[in-house]
Amino acid sequence: MMAQTELDHDELLSRLHELANQSLGLWDVPADARARLINVSENATYLVETENGYKSxxxxxxxxxxxxxxxxxELCWTEALNSSGxxxxxxxxxxxxxxxVQSAELPGKLGARMMVMFEFVEGxxxxxxxDLAGPFEELGEIAATTHEHTIxxxxxxPFERLVWDLDAFYGPRATWGNWRDGPNVEAQxxxxxxxxxxxxxxxxxxxxxxxxRYGLIHADMRLANLLIDNGNTRLIDFDDCGFGWFMYDFAAGISFIExxxxxxxxxxxxxxxxxxxxxxxxxxxxxxxxxxxLRRMALLAWIGSHIDVPEAQALAKNFAAVSAELGEGYLSRMS
Structure with a gap:
């Protein structure tokens, strides 16, 4: 199996694009459907479309x-949230x-990857x-609703998801790595x-x-994961959902803009x-x-462990210094 870490970013994306398009027959989609990359972070997300208007x-x-x-x-929880209304x-x-959940590979090029297809949502x-006060008030309502549901x-x-406890952020096998390995973490x-x-x-x-205070949470409830269409709001991208503190959902909501x-x-x-x-x-x-x-330092670790991703590269220069400034303010308030 060809490991992801053996490939540079552009080559990996090229092979993922090939895999995505060769795998479309695993679903009942039109024969002329094609997959186009729209986002890459932990996963690669594609818009599947045809000239006649099909989308997924x-x-x-x-x-x-x-x-x-x-x-x-993860998918069981999203369906339960949906069915509960x-x-x-x-x-x-x-x-x-x-x-x-489907799986496919490119023999000799890319090892097996798991894949999920979702209905396309307008919005x-x-x-x-x-002004973000209005959207964040709605985000608070949505967060509380998911917390009530999970209780x-x-x-x-068996139920298996990530665990966002202190070890996941600060432990020897932290999920996104050690924040000390982030870019520009100088001595001071x-x-x-x-x-x-x-x-x-x-x-x-x-x-x-x-x-x-603690239970199953979305764990990445940013505005980027809301889709609004004609007053209707959908919550998307539960890929990081797992067991964590409910208040962490606000911290995740302001990721990178703290x-x-x-x-x-x-x-x-x-x-x-x-x-x-x-x-x-x-x-x-x-x-x-x-x-x-807690979230800010996890993001510093994420940037360090994902430095081949363009988003991480764009954030790398000043993220540690600003994190320290935020930390000084936190320490003064909590003393």
Whole structure:
């Protein structure tokens, strides 16, 4: 099997494009359908379309990130959210064999990849250049609704998903790597972030993992993962969903823009939206600061371990320095 790490980014994308198009026959799609890359991060996402207007979305999973069962559990949750009517998610298209997770490879070129096809959803992402208070209030409502659902939902057994606990961020086998290996983590920056890690560990451990604070979460609930069409909002991309703290969903919502001047207003709006659906104590609201830093340092690790991805390269130059500035502010507020 050809490992992903043996290929440079452009060659990998070329082979994934070939795999995606050669695999379309696994689903009942028109014979003239073609797959076009629209996004690549952990996975490669393609728009499948024909000249006559057919559209669907194909997700080709990265190598070694999830097991088949973990993907099935993700899709089971999205279908449960949909069927309950509390949150709308894209429909899943079964393969010709009736399975929702398919697998294919390019012998000698690319090892087996798991794939899922979704119904195409019309809509646009919220405009992140505009006032974001309104969209974040809705995002808070959606987050709270998913949290209420997961507390009550009887999960299928065995249920397998990522675990976003302290070890996943700071442990020896952290999911996205060690933040110390991120780009431009110089001695002074590292010293600040070491203090931040120590403080986050203490505070989040004390915060605890009760059923009302910790459970199955989306874990990547950014505006980029909302699609709005004629007033209807759909939540997409559950690929990172797993077990974590509910307040982490806000931190994930401001990924990469934690220093934006709008953040205080966005946070206030998110909390207001959240409280429309479920209670949120003052202590829980205050601890959002810890989860923001937890996420920010995870993103620093992500950039370091994904430096071949254009998005990571674009962020690399100043991300560590800004993280340290944010960390200084966090430490002063929490002292």
């Amino acid at each position: 979305i194909l997700r080709v999973h990265r190598e070694g990130y999830h097991t088949r069962r973990a993907i099935e559990c 509390c949150v709308t998610t894209p429909g899943i298209i079964q393969g010709r064999d009736g399975e929702i 646009e992402q919220p405009d992140e250049t505009q 009550a939902w009887k999960k299928p057994e 920056i590292r010293a600040v972030l070491e203090r931040v890690e120590a403080t986050v560990r203490i505070r989040v451990s004390a915060f605890g993992q009760s059923e009302q 220093d934006d001047p709008q953040i205080p207003a966005m946070r206030e709006a998110w909390v207001a939206g959240y409280r429309k659906v479920r209670p949120l104590s003052d202590d829980e609201e205050k601890e959002i600061d810890s989860f923001i830093m």
